[in-house]
Amino acid sequence: MTIKARRRIFIAACLLPGLILFCLFKIYPTLQVFQKSFYVWTGIGDKPKFVGFKNFIDMFHDDVFILALKNTGFLMLIVPVLTLFIALLNASILTRTKLKERNLYRTVFFFPSILSFVVIAILWSFIYHPTIGFLNSGLEFLGLGDYAFAWLGDQRTVLWALAVTLIWQAAGYYMVMYMAGIDGISADLYEAASIDGATSVKQFFYITIPMLWEIIRVTIIFSINGVLSISFVIVSIMTAGGPDRHSEVVMTYLYSQAFANSNFGYAMAIGVFVFIVSLILALISNKLTERGAE
Structure with missing residues (x-):
């Protein structure tokens, strides 16, 4: 041999x-x-019964699932856009302005991304608490008590409150990725642009973003998929789907169908649907952002 x-x-x-x-x-x-996903199965020793596509058909006649799907779609639209914009803006400011406290700010902004999702959910639950929460107390201190109310208990604000939590958790992580990418951009490009009279804003849009485009493409896919996984923990602890299911997301509904209702076949059909949608969104995002830095 x-x-x-x-x-x-x-x-x-x-x-x-x-x-x-x-x-x-x-x-x-x-x-x-x-x-x-093609069976009716309680998961407690009984024999699964084949029902074909019935579970998938029932999904789109399930009002709670439709509401959970809408809530998930809202978070998947709002959170990645705001998260990546804030991360990119902070990364550009910290990198291009050469702040002495750059490492301190990077550590402070990155810190939420290393915390447990459970810790983050509990922390923000106290921040949003209607009576002892930091947010309402701060509004009262500033004389804006009329704007203080139950942020997690109101249908109009609950999804926005959850979105802020998700953005706070992830923005620092993507900021560090963008900072590493900006450090790899040749300083000669910025110097030449400055000589030609380009402002910092123009340099941001015409140099920083194009040169970071490949990293941005990756972070878009990461952030969309991240909302699906992280929102399950955040919603489960902070609101448990309330009020009146207006913060229910697909993953929490899947969990409740499986472990609260013992409807494992239906829950697995939801899981398959989420997998297919995630794959399609990733492919669409990859296709729409397909371009070269040049």
């Missing part, structure tokens, strides 16, 4: 345990979700 063949066998032997575990705990359960 040649040395090259032995090397291949050694590499395969090293990769095989990890591959087996990946297939066993990742690929196989995923395939099971797709299969069980």
